[in-house]
Amino acid sequence: MKRIISLSLLLAFFLLSLCSLTSCGRTKGVTVRYLNFKPEVAEKYNAIAKAYEKETGVRVVVETAAANTYEQTLLSKLSTREAPTIFQINGPKSYAAYKDYLSDLSGSGLYEHLSDPSLALKKDGKIYGIPYVVEGYGIICNKSIMDKYFTLPGKQTSYTSLDEITSFDALAAVARDMQKNKAALGIDGVFAATSLKSGEDWRWQTHLFNLPLAYELADRGVDMTGDFSDFQFKYSDNFKKLFDLYLENSTVPRSALGTKTVADSMAEFALEKCAMVQNGSWAYAQIAGEAGNKVSADEVCFLPLYMGGKDEGSQGICIGTENYYCINEKASAEEKAAAEQFLYWLYSSEQGKRFVSEELGFIAPFDTFASGDVPADPLAKEVLAYMQSDGVKNVPWQFGAIPSLRFKEDFGASLLAYAQGKKTFSEVIAGVKQSWKSESEHT
16 A cells, blocks of 8 residues: 555656646746847737746747847847747748758647648748738828818819729829819828838838839749749839829928938828828828827728739739748757747637737737637728738738848939939839849849
């Protein structure tokens, strides 16, 4: 009997120790370090980390890189004892730079629940990055100002609603007529300022540029894993059409664009100094948070970035991601397991999903989210509506193919020079092609 009792006690102690080590299925006693890319949601990730530790006992340390410093922060952190267990990359170029630090996530619970496996970052049949948010962008419209125009006496177009604007020609006709009637509409210009200050020009050298890039890659049947080193800017005329429309029907003259920021543009929209602004589903918080904001949630909607491309009647907005979770291959087995468990909890548990939808405001691409698990943000709802619309072909995000930050900076500087009359657009095109070729050879 004593032997039986002793063996039972030993077995109980062993099981208790094992459960303590793994938290009965979870890895305990391990710290997960997460390097966050988005400063605007840093506090929300800190709250998530606290909630997770309270529920599981596993500590998650969130570090956030300052704006526009993520790459150098990640590079410096990876070589230290406090290297992140979880970090983010934005596509094939980042894969090439960090491939030695990327774990294969093919068997992870998070990947198994990815709604569209084609969204994952793959190489040689292995999964190295899992997208954690889907976003969309286009032309954000103030429906009240647009409706005011459509009922304006003396307007020179026949359009009577936003539903009728399904092409560049329609958009251009309405925008130009609105600009002529800006006093009657109570606005300074149709479009918010085209922010071309260095570091603030990503809406043009990346997001607007995505359309001619996506069109050309589609024509050639090249996807994100293919060779796109000989990009020709085949649809440069289409880019110019929409870019010129912005410049010519703006709240400010071209001479002022070199000092304008994205925040300036969003403030103009929030204060109803303009009717439209190009930006994405992440922008509503900035609109709503602007002091003196006049735009309510039910007044905003998206229009596609029409630029005279093919099949415009079925064109949707730009939808995709450049945000992939990765787990550090150099971390210990226990740390990697703990990182997988944390990410799975965040996107599968009821508390985690609430954080994702309600606090982070993410449109999550996982089947663990029911139809009700969507952000309340009106622009996020717009993205979902475009995703679910029959017959609509949304434009994929292909700017992960852009060869370097240097290319973007050079392109942005050329666009500013063009806007200020210091360069012709032919010179901009030549610069894009030369920079793309040069930067592709060095990556």
